[in-house]
Amino acid sequence: xxxxxxxxxxxxxxxxxxxxxxxxxxxxxxxxxxxxxxxxxxxxxxxxxxxxxxxxxxxxxxxxxxxxxxxxxxxxxxxxxxxxxxxxxxxxxxxxxxxxxxxxxxxxxxxxxxxxxxxxxxxxxxxxxxxxxxxxxxxxxxxxxxxxxxxxxxxxxxxxxxxxxxxxxxxxxxxxxxxxxxxxxxxxxxxxxxxxxxxxxxxxxxxxxxxxxxxxxxxxxxxxxxxxxxxxxxxxxxxxxxxxxxxxxxxxxxxxxxxxxxxxxxxxxxxxxxxxxxxxxxxxxxxxxxxxxxxxxxxxxxxxxxxxxxxxxxxxxxxxxxxxxxxxxxxxxxxxxxxxxxxxxxxxxxxxxxxxxxxxxxxxxxxxxxxxxxxxxxxxxxxxxxxxxxxxxxxxxxxxxxxxxxxxxxxxxxxxxxxxxxxxxxxxxxxxxxxxxxxxxxxxxxxxxxxxxxxxxxxxxxxxxxxxxxxxxxxxxxx
Amino acid sequence: xxxxxxxxxxxxxxxxxxxxxxxxxxxxxxxxxxxxxxxxxxxxxxxxxxxxxxxxxxxxxxxxxxxxxxxxxxxxxxxxxxxxxxxxxxxxxxxxxxxxxxxxxxxxxxxxxxxxxxxxxxxxxxxxxxxxxxx
Numbered sequence: 001x002x003x004x005x006x007x008x009x010x011x012x013x014x015x016x017x018x019x020x021x022x023x024x025x026x027x028x029x030x031x032x033x034x035x036x037x038x039x040x041x042x043x044x045x046x047x048x049x050x051x052x053x054x055x056x057x058x059x060x061x062x063x064x065x066x067x068x069x070x071x072x073x074x075x076x077x078x079x080x081x082x083x084x085x086x087x088x089x090x091x092x093x094x095x096x097x098x099x100x101x102x103x104x105x106x107x108x109x110x111x112x113x114x115x116x117x118x119x120x121x122x123x124x125x126x127x128x129x130x131x132x133x134x135x136x137x138x139x140x141x142x143x144x145x146x147x148x149x150x151x152x153x154x155x156x157x158x159x160x161x162x163x164x165x166x167x168x169x170x171x172x173x174x175x176x177x178x179x180x181x182x183x184x185x186x187x188x189x190x191x192x193x194x195x196x197x198x199x200x201x202x203x204x205x206x207x208x209x210x211x212x213x214x215x216x217x218x219x220x221x222x223x224x225x226x227x228x229x230x231x232x233x234x235x236x237x238x239x240x241x242x243x244x245x246x247x248x249x250x251x252x253x254x255x256x257x258x259x260x261x262x263x264x265x266x267x268x269x270x271x272x273x274x275x276x277x278x279x280x281x282x283x284x285x286x287x288x289x290x291x292x293x294x295x296x297x298x299x300x301x302x303x304x305x306x307x308x309x310x311x312x313x314x315x316x317x318x319x320x321x322x323x324x325x326x327x328x329x330x331x332x333x334x335x336x337x338x339x340x341x342x343x344x345x346x347x348x349x350x351x352x353x354x355x356x357x358x359x360x361x362x363x364x365x366x367x368x369x370x371x372x373x374x375x376x377x378x379x380x381x382x383x384x385x386x387x388x389x390x391x392x393x394x395x396x397x398x399x400x401x402x403x404x405x406x407x408x409x410x411x412x413x414x415x416x417x418x419x420x421x422x423x424x425x426x427x428x429x430x431x432x433x434x435x436x437x438x439x440x441x442x443x444x445x446x447x448x449x450x451x452x453x454x455x456x457x458x459x460x461x462x463x464x465x466x467x468x469x470x471x472x473x474x475x476x477x478x479x
Numbered sequence: 480x481x482x483x484x485x486x487x488x489x490x491x492x493x494x495x496x497x498x499x500x501x502x503x504x505x506x507x508x509x510x511x512x513x514x515x516x517x518x519x520x521x522x523x524x525x526x527x528x529x530x531x532x533x534x535x536x537x538x539x540x541x542x543x544x545x546x547x548x549x550x551x552x553x554x555x556x557x558x559x560x561x562x563x564x565x566x567x568x569x570x571x572x573x574x575x576x577x578x579x580x581x582x583x584x585x586x587x588x589x590x591x592x593x594x595x596x597x598x599x600x601x602x603x604x605x606x607x608x609x610x611x612x613x614x
Binding site for chain 1: 502507
């Protein structure tokens, strides 16, 4: 075919495509057909004293309830202050929607009307606790809505209630969060959740399982010396420097390792993944499978096929769908492994309780064996975050020695000197020199640990060495 | 050099991370639940003002404004909260002894040397009940 002929064919095809006989495909996002009718928000001093969250369209855990067919969805998400456990032994002073972190997930579809009500109950005392954050103003910002922020997203004082409504015009997975200054602090304290909006005619695929995975960061500061509450509070310095202490799925460090999401071989799984940040990006990946479809932002019009990892900025989302090829535990992970090492790990498993050994291939520690002393807990978390690349505890040598039994071979003073300044010890101490030779002259780098961090590491090693043989699971270095 | 100094001062004083635009955001920036609860328990009122004018960048000047407000007759001791970043001021007063108009007039007299004036935004007479302030 000559270029001239080719041009003629293309021109004819183009004319045919635009001929009057072919009706144009309606734009599903035609703004003139969207419901943008504003109804002013209403603020009152009526305080709700009932449940902190309410609505048939809400799911409170990772397992999503089926779509509620009602075209009008009434939702209550009250704000509270409460203590939550974000990691073993780490009790954190959180601010919540619906008294949980993340807040309940809203499920609806394009065209549905959301009638939202929220009472600020941050001034209600948490049962049994003397300490929570001071009551303060809060608000709600729904990314799924197209409304005036000055009207609908206004902050309300403790004891006040705000009501507003809107129609869902776009499909997707949308974040909701508190928008009261300082927004960064409100999100980092736990005030976020997801709204899942299905396309008007549903998704183009059928699946066997659906879960919601929300990634977020915590910036937790340990209780000050002498503070007997044992409660961690927001570390605003780390928050502003974007240096989280925990990066988690669904609010808990390694939470879905302890409680894996079930699936069976041959099943198709749909994950609704949302990264709420507030400051880190997620490289969401599931070890052992390939995403058959990825709908960026949860909208099937934004489709990729055959994807290994989805990159999600703060408040980005995606639906990922994949098959479970065979029996096993498929590991959800933020492939920014620094984030994974802070707790952004979960399992989708064909077994009710997956064997803990399966995690060993990925340097992911077991969470079953946990000390109770807060310093030892911090030491364990720090060890899991910083040391597993070079050391094991009870599983043999790696780049560096196995640390099981280290407190029986070396006293606290030696360990303290070693952790404080390994480079000095390598020049002056015979044991250190011998260890360097044994490990191919690879020196232990100085980790710039504080005295407190060193004490925590040693407390963890002492706890480990005090466990009776056989009581610590193998992947945590059991005897 | 002067420009660099100006820009650094601007950055230091900028409303970090807060839009500070909405009335409620401004109120949230000075909202102190303990102080409000204390005032309302005494049947006092809490008023939130927008501070109009060029707020000084220096911390010393900002402290001077805060102490001027705190010592103004009619303002409850320990009740004033001033946030330069959002140009917002909160304070409590006893309506049995003075009025909002009188408190505002006394405050503006003191703030005149900083070329600042006040606009009452909202007032709280009962817990959880913020209303538009009327002089």
